[in-house]
Amino acid sequence: MSQKLIECVPNFSEGRCKDTIDRIAAAISVTKSVKLLDVDPGASTNRTVYTFVGGPEDVVEAAFNAARVAQQLIDMRNHSGEHPRLGAMDVCPFVPVRNTTTEDCVDCARRLGERLGRELDVPIFLYGFAASADYRRSVPQIRSGEYEGLAARLGQPEWRPDFGPAESRPAWGASMVGARKFLIAYNINLLGTKEQAHRIALNIREQGRGPGQPGRLTGVQGIGWYLDEHNLAQVSVNILDFEVTPLHRVFKECCSDAAKLGLAVAGSQAVGLLPLKSLLDCAEYYAAEEGLMLLDEDQRVRLAVDRLGLASLGPFDPKQRVIEYLVDSGVAGPLAGLSVGAFVRAVGSRTPAPGGxxxxxxxxxLGVGLGAMGGLLTYGNRRFEHLDGKMRQLLPPMYSGCRGLLPFVDRDTEAFDAYMAACKAKAEPAKQQELLRDCALVPLELAREVAARWEQLEELAKVVNLNCRSDVQVAAKCMETAIFGACCNVRTNLVSVEDADFKAKTDAEAEELQKHAAEKCQAVLKLLDDRKE
Structure with missing residues (x-):
């Protein structure tokens, strides 16, 4: 199975001294099994955001190593910058990435917080999902009064740190360590003043201007500042849940307010890394708004980058700025990433997996991909211009469906390997049965996913460019064969399953999927055979 991955994004209060920035980065990089993905310093904010991933134990170790170096190099008594701050390591959130949960991240936050307080002797506040009380759950709540007001705050019983001393450490300040969902730090560039930027920030951020004066966007924090190095102002926001308030919504709201003030918007800036889905959601919005059809993921990402103006202050290379592209070497697993020859040799070897x-x-x-190919060779062809609207409906699910099926090449083998490993380790019978049910459910899910594409293939067969007739015929037989093979695999894995109810329901669904596939395949073949030039 894929390894457990947690993202850690510590923000250190130094953005100008290259030596300090590099030494903190080195402390992270040398930590075993951790991958440093991004280092994003800001001179005006005097702050650097580091992003790295690794297993739960490893990211805690790397974060501690970075903090230990920072304690030697950063003195908050000499710090100034546009960004609010509480301490040398200002915030350090843990975020679930793969095969991990928020509970795992809460555990990381508590372990790091305890160690920082004990070994570095500095005050630590837990926040986000790790918070010890509701009134200190968010960063703005804890950071109120900033570094300058910290000593007085630590004297209040309700603001006793979760770990470390309840007294000031002037050179360090205090740190916030927490667990959260993926947060996007995002800035909109304005050709205006700091005050105008802050006015817009007050309008859009959820907190608004205070009690009774809420802002327009849920889950958005914001302030305005000025970047001397770029000679422009920014509305700087944290988007706490981009699926609730997406990037394009924040950008459009800022553009709307800027227009009312007679200000020009000069693109925007992402700080640190972005989740792929945040850009794809933007692309989907702009494509719908502008009547575009974009199938390739890289084209959709490019559209989002262009419409948001993410390259306005410097190059924006998605391969270096999207977390999924940095964490994974490709979209496919070890089997799906093999060459055709290597995969065939692996199948033909004296091992039970990879198998059917x-x-x-x-x-x-391959079947769904052939269907997409037939559609693409019809779409945009002047002879079939009258079918462009229909192709715009049929192609997206076929195109995405083809790519969505590839992970099953590895998932099937991973499920089987996990079951065999449990048997070899003489795991509890209940655990073995759970893994055996997974071995049946993975091919069942595969059959469902392939079956979901029959509707598009059948419609395509009615109108596709007849130069692609044989391709769509092969597509139909491939899809039928895939479902047949998946259902055979389901039944094989059900033999030793002891749960009679699960066994009966799963077998019945597999039987229905196989029957439906045979009928749909014949329907597609007949449509193609009956069509004339």
Whole structure:
């Protein structure tokens, strides 16, 4: 199975001294099994955001190593910058990335916080999902009064730190360590003043101007500042949940307010890394608004980058700024990433996996891919211009479906390997049965995913460019074969399952999927055979 991954994004209060920035980065990089993804310093904010990933134990170790170096190099008594701050390591959140939960991140936050307080002797506040009380759950709540007001605050019983001394450490300040969802730090560039930027920030941020004067955007924090190095102002926001308030919504709201003030917007800036989905959601919005059809992921990402103006202050390379692209070497797993020859040799070797399940997944992906190819060779062709509207409906689910099936090539083998490992380790019978049910459910899910594409293939067969007739015929047979193979795999894995109810329901669904596939395949083939030039 894929390794557990947690993202850690510590923000250190130094953005001008290259030596300090580099030494903190080195402390992270040398930590075993941790990958440093991004270092994003800001001179005006005097702050650097580091982003790295690793297993739960590893990210805690790397964060501590970075803090230990920072304690030697950063003195908050000499610090100034546009960004609010509480301490040398100002905030240090843990974020679940893969095969991990918020609970795992809360555990990381508590372990790091305890160690920082004990070994570095500095005050630590837990926040986010790790918070010890509701009134100190968010960063603005804890950071109120900033570094300058910290000594007085620590004297109040309700603001006793979760770890470390309840007294000031002037050179360090205090740190906030927490667990949260993926937060996006995002700035909109204004050709105006700091005061105008802050006015817009007050309008849009959820907190607004205070009690009784809320802002317009849920889950958005914001302030305005000025960047001397770029000679412009910024509305600087934290988007706490981009699926609730997406990037394009924040950008458009800022543009609307800027227009009312007679200000020009000069693009925007992402600080640190972005989740891929945040850009794809933007692309989907702009494509719908402008009547565009974009199938390739890189084209959709490019559209989002262009419409948001993310390259306005410097190059924006998605391969270096999107977390999924940095964490994963490719969209496919170890089997799906093999060459054709290597995969065939792996299948033909004297091992039970990869076997029929993985082959069925590949055949299904090829079938749906052939259907997409037929559509693409029809779309945009002047002879079939009258079909462009229909192709715009049929192509997206076929195109995405093809790519969505590839992970099943590895998932099937991973499920089987996990079951065999449990048997070899003489795991509890209940655990073995759970893993055996997974072995049946993975190919069942594969069959469902392939079956979901019959509707588009059948419609495509009615109108597709007849130069692609044989391609769509092969597509139909591949899809039928994939479902047949997946259902055979389901039944094989059900033999030793002891849960009679699960066994009966799963077998019945597999039987229905296989029957439906045979009928749909024949329908598609007949449509193509009956069509004349």
């Amino acid at each position: 399940g993985s082959v069925s997944a590949l055949v299904g992906a």
